[in-house]
Amino acid sequence: MPGDFRGESIHKVDPKGRVSIPAPFRHELMRADPNCPEGGNPSFVIVYGFDDQPMLECYTMEGAARIAAAIRRMPRSNPNRKRIQRKYQTKSVTLQVDENGRLVLPAKLREKIGIDGNAVFAGMGDTFEIWSTADYEMDDGDMATEFNESGDALNESMDADLDRYTDDVVF
Amino acid sequence: MPGDFRGESIHKVDPKGRVSIPAPFRHELMRADPNCPEGGNPSFVIVYGFDDQPMLECYTMEGAARIAAAIRRMPRSNPNRKRIQRKYQTKSVTLQVDENGRLVLPAKLREKIGIDGNAVFAGMGDTFEIWSTADYEMDDGDMATEFNESGDALNESMDADLDRYTDDVVF
DNA sequence: TTGAAAACCACGAATTCCCATGGTATCCAC
DNA sequence: GTGGATACCATGGGAATTCGTGGTTTTCAA
Numbered sequence: 049m050p051g052d053f054r055g056e057s058i059h060k061v062d063p064k065g066r067v068s069i070p071a072p073f074r075h076e077l078m079r080a081d082p083n084c085p086e087g088g089n090p091s092f093v094i095v096y097g098f099d100d101q102p103m104l105e106c107y108t109m110e111g112a113a114r115i116a117a118a119i120r121r122m123p124r125s126n127p128n129r130k131r132i133q134r135k136y137q138t139k140s141v142t143l144q145v146d147e148n149g150r151l152v153l154p155a156k157l158r159e160k161i162g163i164d165g166n167a168v169f170a171g172m173g174d175t176f177e178i179w180s181t182a183d184y185e186m187d188d189g190d191m192a193t194e195f196n197e198s199g200d201a202l203n204e205s206m207d208a209d210l211d212r213y214t215d216d217v218v219f
Numbered sequence: 220m221p222g223d224f225r226g227e228s229i230h231k232v233d234p235k236g237r238v239s240i241p242a243p244f245r246h247e248l249m250r251a252d253p254n255c256p257e258g259g260n261p262s263f264v265i266v267y268g269f270d271d272q273p274m275l276e277c278y279t280m281e282g283a284a285r286i287a288a289a290i291r292r293m294p295r296s297n298p299n300r301k302r303i304q305r306k307y308q309t310k311s312v313t314l315q316v317d318e319n320g321r322l323v324l325p326a327k328l329r330e331k332i333g334i335d336g337n338a339v340f341a342g343m344g345d346t347f348e349i350w351s352t353a354d355y356e357m358d359d360g361d362m363a364t365e366f367n368e369s370g371d372a373l374n375e376s377m378d379a380d381l382d383r384y385t386d387d388v389v390f
Numbered sequence: 391t392t393g394a395a396a397a398c399c400a401c402g403a404a405t406t407c408c409c410a411t412g413g414t415a416t417c418c419a420c
Numbered sequence: 421g422t423g424g425a426t427a428c429c430a431t432g433g434g435a436a437t438t439c440g441t442g443g444t445t446t447t448c449a450a
Contacts, residue, residue, distance in 0.1 A: 053263070054311045064395080068440050069382070072313070081447070147397075149439075163284055170309045191305045203271075206306070209299040212291040231431065235405080239430050318408075320429075326404095 051076050051108050053171035058181065061167050065153040070169050073150050073176055080108030089145045094157065094178075097139030101159045101187070104178040111174055112142075153178075185219075222247050222279050229352065232338050236324040237317075241340050245320050251279030260316045265328065265349075268310030272358070273332045275349040279308075281344055283313075294316055343361035 053076055059068045069077070074090070081090035093112040097103045100189050107115070122129040138199050153163070161180050168184040170177045179187065228241045240248070245261070252261035264283040266276045278286070286307050291302040295358040314322050324334065332351050341348045350358065 050287070052287075052309055052313065054313050056309050062442075066441090071439060147440085150441090152395080171306075171309045171311075172304050173290060188305070191302050202302075205298050206302055209293065209297060210286070210289055210303055212290040214285060215288060215292075233432070237431085242429065296434085319431080323405080375402080 050174040051111060053173060053176040056168060056170045058166050058168050061153065061163050061165055063157070065158055065169050066150045066153065067153060068077060068150050069145060071149065071169070074145060076078055077108055077145065080110040082109065085107075090148065091141055091142055091144045093142050095136055095140040096157055096160050097135035102180065102183045103162060103187075104157060105172075106176050106178065108174075112136075112140075164174075221345040222251055222282065224344060224347040227341045228336050229339050232324065232329070232334050232336055236326065236329055237321045238338050239319075239321050239323060240316060242320065244340060244342070245316060248279055248316065251281040253280065255280075260318065262313055262315045264311055264313050266307055266311040267328055267331050268306035273351065273354045274358075275328060275332060277347050279345075279348065283307075285309075309329060 055070065055072065059070070061067045076091050077090040078084050081092065085131040091109055093109070095107065097212045098105060103154045119129065119137070122132070122211055141157075142152065145151055153167075161178065162183065163180050164182065167180045168179040168181055170179065170184070170186055224240070224244055224247055226243065228243070230239045232238045248261040248263050249255050252263065255261040262280055264278045264280070266278065269276060290300065290304055290308070293303070312325065312328070316322055323344065324338070333354065334351050335353070337352045339350040339352055340352065341355070
């Protein structure tokens, strides 16, 4: 079953790189880590191979396993196989949540997303993202429709797409 | 099966953000939460990513799952996919009804819709909305046809649309 | 041995849980 | 139909946890 990461929240990043993980996210990580000892500290995977966006994408152990399985199913002859491996397996780390519900962001990852003292966590369904506050606001601005010059058109196009992919079985 | 949220009602919001959910809505939420233990407290999802309107849109677990499924079906190449995720997954929360049939509105959401001590619940079929009393009255005024300068024409156009989309199967 | 990383401890604030109350609608027996 | 009992509903307050955060100590490798 896919994850259910929802909501956005901001947390402090201390000089050691320690950041609290939003409590609801933590619970979801536990649920989706089969090796997590009952009431213990779950592990999860951070992928930093998204070159086009200054953010880290976080997967549950289940989610990471699903990607690994997909890669294994790909024929080695497919040139995308190795690219995908580089993106999701080479450029990634497995981390463990600590006793206080925090994660320790390695310096390299902090630099990657330009962390300044705060980190934004953004739920994305089966994954969640970590951003610097500055970059997140920019991205959010791009996403938002309200101040968009053609806000109405964008809204309509989003609604149309949502409808298109909604399974409308009537009972 | 889609929900059946009907009616409007006003409830007090206490300093902790606690609000009673209209009883009929509560029952509908139970019915539509597959994980709700028999006679227990259902969960549901509040979406606050509607930037153009100062309100919160509430989905049953079923409804939220339907949207999540639609998102999963959307190709990642579709730029609307991420916008929709931001709107319906990032800018949302899962809440659980408490033992007394209340929900706890996080401070952020209260600010978002400018809650002053009362909240209006408005049934919208498969979802329901939460408004501040002030904004609700304004919206209600906009929607109303009676005082519209061209009230008759609007009414006719509404009726025509209703007819157009009415499936005339007799039961 | 000395710097960095990991484990351990500690605390205020916010949130959750639990219990209590008054009011209203519903039901049932007489 | 009338009185009383019963269930459900909306709301309030305080106690108990949890959460986010900051230090301090320990461990380990260079």
